[in-house]
Amino acid sequence: MQLDINGTAAQVDAADDTPLLWVLRDHLGLTGTKFGCGMALCGACTVHIEGQAVRSCVTPISAVAGKKITTIEGVGSTRIGKAVQDAWLAIDVPQCGYCQTGQIMSATALLGSNAKPSDADIDSSMSGNICRCGTYPRIRAAIKQAAAAVGGKS
Amino acid sequence: MNAQLTESLSVAAVSRREFLVRASALGGLVLLATSSGAVKAAEEAKKYGAEGMPHGWKDDPLAFIAIAEDGIVTVVVHRSEMGQGVRTGMPLIVADELEADWSKIRVQQATADEEKYGNQDTDGSRSTRHFFDPMRRCAASARTMLELAAAKSWGVPVSEVKAANHEVVHGKTGRKAGYGSLAKAAAKLPVPARESLKLKAPAQFRYIGKPAHLLDGPDIVQGKAQYGIDTRLDGMLYAVIARSPVFGGKVARYDATEAMSMPGVVKVVEIQGTPGPAQFQPLSGIAVVAKDTWIATKARKTLKIDWDDGPHGSYDSKAYRAQMLESSRQPGTVLRQVGDVDAALANASRKLEAEYYLPHIAHATMEPPAAAARIVNGRCEVWAPTQAPQVTRTDISKRLGIPFENVTVHVTLLGGGFGRKSKPDFALEAALLSKAVDGQPVKVTWTREDDLHHDYFHTVSVERLQAGLDAKGKPTAWLHRSVAPTIGAIFGPDSGHEAPFEQNMGFVNLPFDIPNMRMENPEAMAHTRIGWFRSVSNVPHAFAVQSFVAELAAAANRDHRDYLLDVIGPARKIDPESMKDEWNHGESPQRYPVDTGRLRRVIELVTKESGWGSKLSKGEGRGLAAHYSFLSYAAAVVQVAVDSKGGITIPRVDIAFDCGPHVNPDRIHSQLEGAVVMGVSLAMLGEITFAKGRVEQDNFHQYQVTRIDAAPRDIRIHLVPQSDYSMPLGGVGEPGVPPIAPALCNAIYAATGKRIRQLPIRDQLAPAQLTSA
Numbered sequence: 032m033q034l035d036i037n038g039t040a041a042q043v044d045a046a047d048d049t050p051l052l053w054v055l056r057d058h059l060g061l062t063g064t065k066f067g068c069g070m071a072l073c074g075a076c077t078v079h080i081e082g083q084a085v086r087s088c089v090t091p092i093s094a095v096a097g098k099k100i101t102t103i104e105g106v107g108s109t110r111i112g113k114a115v116q117d118a119w120l121a122i123d124v125p126q127c128g129y130c131q132t133g134q135i136m137s138a139t140a141l142l143g144s145n146a147k148p149s150d151a152d153i154d155s156s157m158s159g160n161i162c163r164c165g166t167y168p169r170i171r172a173a174i175k176q177a178a179a180a181v182g183g184k185s
Numbered sequence: 186m187n188a189q190l191t192e193s194l195s196v197a198a199v200s201r202r203e204f205l206v207r208a209s210a211l212g213g214l215v216l217l218a219t220s221s222g223a224v225k226a227a228e229e230a231k232k233y234g235a236e237g238m239p240h241g242w243k244d245d246p247l248a249f250i251a252i253a254e255d256g257i258v259t260v261v262v263h264r265s266e267m268g269q270g271v272r273t274g275m276p277l278i279v280a281d282e283l284e285a286d287w288s289k290i291r292v293q294q295a296t297a298d299e300e301k302y303g304n305q306d307t308d309g310s311r312s313t314r315h316f317f318d319p320m321r322r323c324a325a326s327a328r329t330m331l332e333l334a335a336a337k338s339w340g341v342p343v344s345e346v347k348a349a350n351h352e353v354v355h356g357k358t359g360r361k362a363g364y365g366s367l368a369k370a371a372a373k374l375p376v377p378a379r380e381s382l383k384l385k386a387p388a389q390f391r392y393i394g395k396p397a398h399l400l401d402g403p404d405i406v407q408g409k410a411q412y413g414i415d416t417r418l419d420g421m422l423y424a425v426i427a428r429s430p431v432f433g434g435k436v437a438r439y440d441a442t443e444a445m446s447m448p449g450v451v452k453v454v455e456i457q458g459t460p461g462p463a464q465f466q467p468l469s470g471i472a473v474v475a476k477d478t479w480i481a482t483k484a485r486k487t488l489k490i491d492w493d494d495g496p497h498g499s500y501d502s503k504a505y506r507a508q509m510l511e512s513s514r515q516p517g518t519v520l521r522q523v524g525d526v527d528a529a530l531a532n533a534s535r536k537l538e539a540e541y542y543l544p545h546i547a548h549a550t551m552e553p554p555a556a557a558a559r560i561v562n563g564r565c566e567v568w569a570p571t572q573a574p575q576v577t578r579t580d581i582s583k584r585l586g587i588p589f590e591n592v593t594v595h596v597t598l599l600g601g602g603f604g605r606k607s608k609p610d611f612a613l614e615a616a617l618l619s620k621a622v623d624g625q626p627v628k629v630t631w632t633r634e635d636d637l638h639h640d641y642f643h644t645v646s647v648e649r650l651q652a653g654l655d656a657k658g659k660p661t662a663w664l665h666r667s668v669a670p671t672i673g674a675i676f677g678p679d680s681g682h683e684a685p686f687e688q689n690m691g692f693v694n695l696p697f698d699i700p701n702m703r704m705e706n707p708e709a710m711a712h713t714r715i716g717w718f719r720s721v722s723n724v725p726h727a728f729a730v731q732s733f734v735a736e737l738a739a740a741a742n743r744d745h746r747d748y749l750l751d752v753i754g755p756a757r758k759i760d761p762e763s764m765k766d767e768w769n770h771g772e773s774p775q776r777y778p779v780d781t782g783r784l785r786r787v788i789e790l791v792t793k794e795s796g797w798g799s800k801l802s803k804g805e806g807r808g809l810a811a812h813y814s815f816l817s818y819a820a821a822v823v824q825v826a827v828d829s830k831g832g833i834t835i836p837r838v839d840i841a842f843d844c845g846p847h848v849n850p851d852r853i854h855s856q857l858e859g860a861v862v863m864g865v866s867l868a869m870l871g872e873i874t875f876a877k878g879r880v881e882q883d884n885f886h887q888y889q890v891t892r893i894d895a896a897p898r899d900i901r902i903h904l905v906p907q908s909d910y911s912m913p914l915g916g917v918g919e920p921g922v923p924p925i926a927p928a929l930c931n932a933i934y935a936a937t938g939k940r941i942r943q944l945p946i947r948d949q950l951a952p953a954q955l956t957s958a
Contacts, residue, residue: 049479053477056415056478058477063407065414065551066478066553072885073885119402125268126856128410129550129598129601130600132406153893154894160893161890163549164268165863167896168899170893171893
């Protein structure tokens, strides 16, 4: 099967029902996408399919063939993704950092559809991503900072 | 000394040496042994901090600092990074004392080697506490050696040269030499004697005490950071394991025919459990080794396994709670006694009692346990997100029968630790599985279900408190019975009693000014693997003590803050040993007394900053709690709003904190922010229950944790400034957690009049719950 990942065609030899997560991690070595629950409950495995945030741990590769897949390794080449990463660094959001790639993917998707999210918007878009270190206040601040950066002077 | 534990040591199948090494991971059980005759000698030369740990400490700059010809300074960090920022903090200390340019600092993670690096058990909130002074000395040694090398090459007295900003300068001639050009010659010089070192004056600090960005930040946000679960080795196979659902159970028989028939499955391997205490050994189970994780996971589902549940097959949380409650109503082993509690209770004008319950909780690190291993030519290499590198290495050596020197443990980043990854059972599994496939690389991954079912769980407890008040409402008697299975049960036969390091987490070592006090510890046997969870026994102890003081204040009709300050009493420095705490986190009682002045100060600070006493709307309330742990002082004010349906939101939390002087204040802030969220999470939602010996929660839909929408919106950190760097450092990672749950419940009481005495809070405020209660 051929997958379009971060703008590159990748040949994959895996069963159709294999979740995208394990193809990315085990077959392609793109380990920035994390395993956290396997049931779309924690958001650590978030990637973009055609710009939408999707949990790769429950997405079989058969469902994404021919679609544009973006992972954390590629999101920095988008304007919003880069702004989000920069805000994350400026505010030093991460603690252990494990969930942060998924957080960044969810935040980038949020800003892609909502240039100036309210606190309620952030709650609803980001509550699928668990952080056990408790970086939530900084995640919220970083999303707002990235939104301001992308939107120019607000 | 705890006689029962001593006795158990002699019958346990572990040598004393081994026990001491293991116990060191507990951050102080070592001191348990110090009053027995057998180790009298050890007592005479009692050492503290890093020097008191099993492999001690030697100042060896060459072990920790390498300077390349291009001037790049590599700092070896021997403590595990799990989000506390140690891979930034340790280099900050070194860079400052070395007079290095921060932009030229790189980090290298040490492999497991305590002979070389000193203790590596990253637990007990002590990396910076133990190694601030030692790392400063290492860097000062290196700086001195660079100065000597420069002076020698110029033929001038060393007193005329000075290291500054990555070069050594000769003031008289203006000659300069960069560190890179001096490094080779400097490394050949003898390491200066400790007494001869001149440490920088804190006023000259360039990095220490100032906020610094994370060195690992760029890798993390780009997905390049390597956690244990990300390990990839040539030809690596992937494994998952079906483990005994009951602790102490084992495989009776199994059939893997179907799994073996699946494409991509390489091998099915039985992992033998070990009889007796859990230690850090793998549980009995059947592993599937396959070409990728998904195939292994699918194949595991097809295994037909009959389990022999063993002695804990009837462990039931409801029944166990009733049993603990019963125990708490009977006298227990007396651990500390002040005055005459019974007489004081008899003479009290009012008596109050309360029982508090806290369930087991799971760590649920976002990176579940995972490790990779390979064995080549009799040498085993392991990559693991471990908080206990040396223990990992030792246990793998023993279990596989490979000489210690032929085992290498690479410490990866940890995707969360919280104490779970102090227990390297998962790394032993990887090594065993590699051995089973002739040394081929194998990575074992725990699914979330595996993680929740087979954690080393935070203890479960009943805390029963009784107090007598005089006519003015002042407490004259305090009787606390703490009932909780002990972590000690994973190391030897179960004593049924809290170990000193558990007792002295805010239960026995209570710095209260009450004339009659008694602390008792009735028996509780462990039926699962009990382990450290961030801040450990401080969680139940602080919850009960700080809730109960608020209950007494309410009964006395007094302001909780004023009442708490009165119960703590005047500012004084208390010798921990006078409170029956001979453990004191392995630190000197003279250097680290319990300072009630500092405890009072954080209470005063947090109440001032949070607007304590100012008016709130209906349904809103503020709650206070303070707790001393890990040699630091923390006080929190939580503000809640409770709606008509009993829904709880937490708009704001203030936390005041005194941990002595600071290295990277931004990481102190972030650790406290995280502690607040974790405290809220365990208070609101955290619960693991057992039925028929099996954990009833499978994944995050059942074991819920706080998410962004329910996290406190506004967390305000108030650090007590400390500019005196001769003052001993306190811990940072854990002490923020204990005050949160009681402060939250005290806030709920202030908002609603409803007293919460059992965690988690969940929907206890819902009208249906209130009417049925």
